[in-house]
Amino acid sequence: MDLAQCRYIVVEGLIGAGKTSLAKQLSTHLQALPILESPESNPFLAKFYQDPSRYALQTQLSFLLQRTEQLAPLQQLDMFSTQVVSDYMLAKELIFAEQNLSDEEWRLYRSIYQSYSPEAPRPDLVIYLQLPVSIAMQRIQQRARSYETGIEEQYLKQLAERYSRYFHSYDDSPLLIVNASQLNLVDDDGDFELLLQCIKQMRGGREFFNKG
Template sequence: MSETVRAQGAAEGGSMALERYRYLVVEGPIGVGKTTLARKLAETMDARLLTEQPEAVPFLPKFYQDMSRYALATQLSFLFQRVDMVASLAQIDLFHGQTVADFLFDKDLLFAELTLTDDEFKLYSDIYQHVSVAAPTPDLVIYLQADPATLIERVQSRDRDSERLFGETYLQRVAERYSRFFYDYADAPLLIVNTDHLDLVENADDFRLLLRRIEGMRGGREYFNKA
């Protein structure tokens, strides 16, 4: 459910700029690199890392093969996993440590709306209302964007055979749902990052640019784009 990361990544620089963020969330569509960036930020901050565990969802490989048949079971498995992780957040003293997560619990219904039938979504929503727990409000949400073509390229380059079944149409719909969700999001400060021309993991200069952009955050919603 959770992973404690202790690393020497602070040598990258910029860790002081992140000290005010006790709970930081990285979000974005499939293939955008949110988990990898969350891990790198956690290393830099010497923070606790919370990541979704898709390998612990038994229905996920079947979902990739037959989305309509296994969508509800897959969604419920992820829901229960996230509920457990959010419950663990409530036990963390966020004032004496930092946490980085690669998911925002509030966006849980995004994929449900995309993959479930109307009847399934109603059932899922009822279950969601009964089991959902109050998550702490992040000090900062970093929303990673990329064009569907970029997402396809990144998914294809990853060593995950099941993900390669995703078509551009599906990733386009996912990206659109994320854009729609974060268009109205106002619960926490939001940094929207266009990653089409950024390599935030392998390119140290790009990562330092991001750290400086985070340090310079002044408003509730800001944008970072490298042309």
């Protein structure tokens, strides 16, 4: 796969997997436009982790509005003269919403999602960063973001299971599943170069990358 020909690249994974860091690294390497999520701008997020049942719907709708606004310009991706690298795909909203919302809230949210989410183009490449929940939890604690202090390990385990099920059947775009537990893709140029070489060797479909 020629990275230079990938107009739209998405990095996905569990909270703490390193999505934003890798997306920034790739966008710098490719001189691409980064489209990055901004969880700190969601006024309900910290409240959600402290009282999930009360703030789940507000949190999910706030994220949906924020991300549909960010991704709307991609409907005219052929007008972009540069590549785009994002640290999320809009479908992640359904993964989180199904876990966080009650049945009634989920039905309401899904109808809103289907009505208002933009028809963004399919990514030319999706990179899914996979790592144990225990490591994700350590990273969350180490970065000590105020709005993440209420995240519990059991919540991450359930979320990781949903991510695994989603990507187990994902076939909309070429998919690279990366074992991120032993990688330092930001500070170790060697690890980042290994990832780039793996991408170059891809022939479409589904590939796996484990640092040997």
